[in-house]
Amino acid sequence: MSIISTQTVAHIADLANIPITSSEEETLAAGFTTTMGVVDQLSTINTTGVEPTHQVTGLENILRDDVVDTDRMFSQKQAIANAKRTHVGYIVVDQLIGQ
Amino acid sequence: MLRTLTLKSYLDKVKSKEISPSDVVKEVADAIETINPDLNIFLARNPKAFEQSEERAKLPLSGAPIAVKDNFLTVGMITTASSKVLEHFNPPYESTVTKNLSTAGGVIIGKTNMDAWAHGSSTETSDFGVTKNPRNPEYLPGGSSGGNAAAVAADLCIAAIGSETAGSIRQPSSWCGTVGLKPTYGRASRAGVVAMGSSLDSPGPMGKTVEDCAILFEHIVGHDPYDGTTSSQPVPKLTDALTKGVKGMRIGIVYLDHKDLSGTRTAKAVEAAGKIFEQEGASVDVISLSTQLEKGKILSPDAAIGVYTVVQRSEVSSNLARYDGVRFGEDRSHFGAEAKRRMMLGTFTLSKGYADKYYVKALQVRSLYIQNFAELFEMYDILISASSPGFAQKLGATADNPMFGELEDMLMEPSSISGLPGISLPMHYDAKTNLYLGLSIVAPQWHEERVVAAAQVFEENTKWNSWRNL
Secondary structure (H helix, E strand, O other): OOOOOHHHHHHHHHHOOOOOOHHHHHHHHHHHHHHHHHHHHHHHOOOOOOOOOOOOOOOOOOOOOOOOOHHHOOOHHHHHOOOOOEEOOEEOOOOOOOO | OOOOOOHHHHHHHHHOOOOOHHHHHHHHHHHHHHHHHHHOOEEEEOOOHHHHHHHOOOOOOOOOEEEEEOOEOEOOEOOOOOOHHHOOOOOOOOOHHHHHHHHOOOEEEEEEOOOHHHOOOOOOOOOOOOOOOOOOOOEOOOOOOHHHHHHHHOOOOOEEEEEEOOOOOHHHHHHHOOEEEEOOOOOOOOOOEOOOOOOOOEEEEEEOOHHHHHHHHHHHOOOOOOOOOOOOOOOOOHHHHOOOOOOOOEEEEOOOOOOOOOOOHHHHHHHHHHHHHHHOOOEEEEOOEEOOOOOOOEEOHHHHHHHHHHHHHHHHHHHHHHOOOOOOOOOHHHOOHHHHHHHHHHHHHHOOOOHHHHHHHHHHHHHHHHHHHHHHHHHOOEEEEEOOOOOOOEOOOOOOOOOHHHHHOOOOHHHHHOOOOEEEEEEEEEOOOOEEEEEEEEOOOOOHHHHHHHHHHHHHOOOOOOOOOO
């Protein structure tokens, strides 16, 4: 059975970029252990030689013509309309490089 | 009262000029005003619904007021997916499905409450409060399209549009005593629908009758260049299937011997449904469960819970990574408990060292379900079961249960992970609680017409639909 520790929870939270408190760590660890208990049942099923199914439509290589579709273009005003922080028509983002 | 009209009778009466679309819209809007504070069904209202209903009177859907789940992007109406992250999000473009709806003459009356990000089967995980079941407000409406099923049940719309990943159209329809049709995956466009499980998400109609769902289906589905997973296969004329009947149809009843169903009132109701189909000329067999792939048997839904849990959480962790509060929405501290849980679990099942053990394994078992259905559909035209193991549960039932949704949706998960079309329609009624059970009918990919033909026969030959005798 997979036991998920609070350390693992803290690590996953970091990977998923989700701020959580230490009391949440405890609840999440217990919840994940329950859920993974259900998932672990999959290991009893024989899947030797079975291909994984990523999608069910059977469609392949769906491409579009390499032309600009102006119907789905935003104006600059539309594109930044929902952003919290903007500066002279640009979206302000936190610094990532160097972190 | 005009708002109790089915979509079919609404369209007939508008065409014969017996009623005007704006009268119906006004009545629905007034009823929402009165009823919504108690039941919490609508999150946003369309301020232009009245004018639009008159402008669109001559189009095929004649300005009919339609409730739309709040995960469809709608220009001019805030779209939240019931999450505080999107509390103030004003979409810059319209979803294909709602665009199709408007082009066909439907009018969005308002946006309905749901489980936040469609994560759940209760509407209890909404960041804007639970929706109450209009059939009995002490009970949950189900979910994630719970607001829709409730809007239909309370006659706060003529019909509705929801979405299903695994059970989200059919399970709330079951709990609210309404009808919900989940199309084949790839039949309806996901463009402009807040993404959840991208290999599973299927928009579809919800309504008062099977016929209403068939009508609405024809106007909202079809190939969309903005969604590469939509099929260019011709859209079947589902309204033609309504009169096809079930004579000669081969029907398999599944899941009766599952431990949670065996001997229950739900199982008895499914057996009674089998009898109805037999009377109407179908041949009906009971198919037994198996835990490994076996010819002539149905794989237990238990393993599908594991498959769905891993596939859905994994896809969620990727899809919800975009909500960082930079381009739109609030930052990641605004996610509710359920969304955090799912994103984190998906991050875990996709992470290095675990992806093969969990994610790939789940996709392999998914293949087994698809193979199992393919084999069964050589012997049967449709498969029937209960939509949900029981009646609606009471408000508060989801507390401290991280697997609530998966257990309530258990019977829908095998067909969802296989991309199959299905319907839920009322199959039994409890007079004491005023609550319903739902019958599930599932067909092979692209064969919605079989689902509708059988569902129509069942609806016509039973007394369970509360709108049929109005």
